Amino acid sequence: MGVAGFVKTTLQDWEGKSSCLISLGGCNLRCPYCNRPGLMERGGDMDTAPILGYIKENRDFLEAAVVSGGEPTMDEGLYRLLGELKKLKLKVKVDTNGCFPDVLDDIVGARLADKVCVNVMAPLDDASYSRAAGTEVDARLIRRSLDILRGSEAPYEIRTVIVPGVVTHESFVRMLKDLDGTRSMVIQQFDPRGAAGPMASAVPYPVPALVRMAETAKGYIERVRVRGV
Numbered sequence: 001m002g003v004a005g006f007v008k009t010t011l012q013d014w015e016g017k018s019s020c021l022i023s024l025g026g027c028n029l030r031c032p033y034c035n036r037p038g039l040m041e042r043g044g045d046m047d048t049a050p051i052l053g054y055i056k057e058n059r060d061f062l063e064a065a066v067v068s069g070g071e072p073t074m075d076e077g078l079y080r081l082l083g084e085l086k087k088l089k090l091k092v093k094v095d096t097n098g099c100f101p102d103v104l105d106d107i108v109g110a111r112l113a114d115k116v117c118v119n120v121m122a123p124l125d126d127a128s129y130s131r132a133a134g135t136e137v138d139a140r141l142i143r144r145s146l147d148i149l150r151g152s153e154a155p156y157e158i159r160t161v162i163v164p165g166v167v168t169h170e171s172f173v174r175m176l177k178d179l180d181g182t183r184s185m186v187i188q189q190f191d192p193r194g195a196a197g198p199m200a201s202a203v204p205y206p207v208p209a210l211v212r213m214a215e216t217a218k219g220y221i222e223r224v225r226v227r228g229v
């Protein structure tokens with residue numbers, strides 16, 4: 001199990017829920033704008049026992065756990081961790097990049113997640129996706145993950161970071177066409193803090209550009225929110 005980070009309480013990672021955040025190290029993608037570059041490589045070695053102990057002790061105010069990354073569905077210990085969190089009667093959200101549909105299918109099928117958030121970063125074709133992800137991606141995997149979630153009872157949402165130079169209004173509209181019928185989307189403002197390399201000095205789009213994207217998104221998606229502005 002590669003636990004690389006633990007935040008005891010956060011109100012930002014699951015809207016309306018007092019949550020803890022468990023981050024698993026390691027990711028198959030190399031997004032140039034990643035704001036957790038330290039979690040791309042495997043290497044988390046935190047012991048889960050004290051984390052679960054803390055949750056147990058503070059269960060009266062902690063409603064939920066968010067399991068994030070890196071990419072948590074790469075970690076073989078994920079099922080066990082989710083099972084332990086469910087035993088503690090927490091609501092559980094899993095954040096994923098959607099590249100491992102079989103794992104997602106198992107998690108959703110076993111009702112180990114009460115919510116799934118998929119980071120979708122580009123239109124769902126190999127060329128666009130690979131450019132955004134900084135490595136080769138078979139976009140059919142992301143499509144399959146989305147199909148699994150559409151066919152499941154688990155609530156899910158799409159999160160898209162509006163990265164300058166990576167997401168344009170035109171590419172965003174193409175992406176929306178691929179996501180047509182999705183119930184919930186978060187349009188996330190890019191935050192250069194924490195990004196590595198040239199992206200650390202990239203200037204986020206002005207707020208009106210994100211608001212315009214949100215208005216466009218409402219033509220395809222039921223519930224659209226803008227976050228981080």
Ligand code: SF4
Nearest residue numbers: 027029031034070097
């Ligand atoms: S999928 Fe997420 S964790 Fe992985 S490189 Fe991209 S932004 Fe970073």
